[in-house]
Amino acid sequence: MCEQDSLKDYLKEIRKYPLLTFEDELALSQKIQRGDLSARKTLIESNLRLVVSVGRRYASPDMPLLDIIQEGNVGLITAAQKYEFSYNVRFSTYACWWIQQAITRAMANKRRMIRLPFRKEELVGQIRKASLDLFQTLSRQPTNEEIAYELCVSVQEIEDVLVYSSSVGSLDLELDGKDSFSLKDVLADRTYCPEDQFMKKCTRECILKILDELKESERDIIIRRYNLNESDKPATLKNIGQKYGVSAETIRQVELRVIRKLQARSHDLHEIINN
Numbered sequence: 042m043c044e045q046d047s048l049k050d051y052l053k054e055i056r057k058y059p060l061l062t063f064e065d066e067l068a069l070s071q072k073i074q075r076g077d078l079s080a081r082k083t084l085i086e087s088n089l090r091l092v093v094s095v096g097r098r099y100a101s102p103d104m105p106l107l108d109i110i111q112e113g114n115v116g117l118i119t120a121a122q123k124y125e126f127s128y129n130v131r132f133s134t135y136a137c138w139w140i141q142q143a144i145t146r147a148m149a150n151k152r153r154m155i156r157l158p159f160r161k162e163e164l165v166g167q168i169r170k171a172s173l174d175l176f177q178t179l180s181r182q183p184t185n186e187e188i189a190y191e192l193c194v195s196v197q198e199i200e201d202v203l204v205y206s207s208s209v210g211s212l213d214l215e216l217d218g219k220d221s222f223s224l225k226d227v228l229a230d231r232t233y234c235p236e237d238q239f240m241k242k243c244t245r246e247c248i249l250k251i252l253d254e255l256k257e258s259e260r261d262i263i264i265r266r267y268n269l270n271e272s273d274k275p276a277t278l279k280n281i282g283q284k285y286g287v288s289a290e291t292i293r294q295v296e297l298r299v300i301r302k303l304q305a306r307s308h309d310l311h312e313i314i315n316n
Contacts, residue, residue: 116143
């Protein structure tokens with residue numbers, strides 16, 4: 042049987058599952074939270090068509106649509122387990138982020154199976170070394186901008202290489218050593234488009250809530266440095282320094298001071314997110 046026939050059979054099969062109302066979704070969510078596996082099965086089956094709809098956007102010669110749908114179904118299952126009636130949003134809105142995440146992760150993993158050009162492999166090694174050297178110097182994990190400056194390459198080139206190399210890992214400062222929770226987690230991720238945006242939005246709002254307790258200048262510096270208002274792109278230390286009439290090093294010291302405050306509040310941050 043060819044792929045097209047298999048796809049037709051699958052689409053015919055999933056059409057038999059009825060669509061749910063918002064009230065149905067909320068009721069099922071309450072049952073799922075109590076461990077009702079039958080309710081989870083119903084929620085998943087009634088949204089299989091959503092996965093197909095989302096998956097079609099990612100169809101490409103590199104990955105058959107059926108494979109994309111299969112990966113998207115993994116995200117749907119995760120969403121069904123995590124969805125809570127207290128979110129007060131349609132399940133499809135919430136599930137889309139998890140479906141897209143599962144699909145884009147799978148596509149990125151497949152791309153990483155392709156051997157990098159020698160120049161990019163060489164740069165990956167240089168990034169690792171520069172990251173370690175800067176970590177020892179700064180006593181923190183360096184940003185992509187700092188690594189790019191150290192290697193005399195553009196930030197864009199660093200980010201492009203990281204898209205294809207998961208071995209480099211996160212290069213931004215962790216807020217919580219135990220859970221590796223970094224400010225990078227709430228920023229746009231070029232590797233997956235988009236990745237877990239629903240939860241990132243919640244996390245970003247929580248960080249901004251904590252930042253409201255800081256001095257206005259401290260809050261402004263962190264928002265600009267990490268683009269928490271998603272207005273344009275992260276500002277450089279130099280640009281922020283020019284705004285306040287101080288050196289880039291002074292801004293860096295303020296940034297570090299605020300980060301330490303956030304580290305001290307990391308437990309509160311997790312509590313806000315979990316609640």
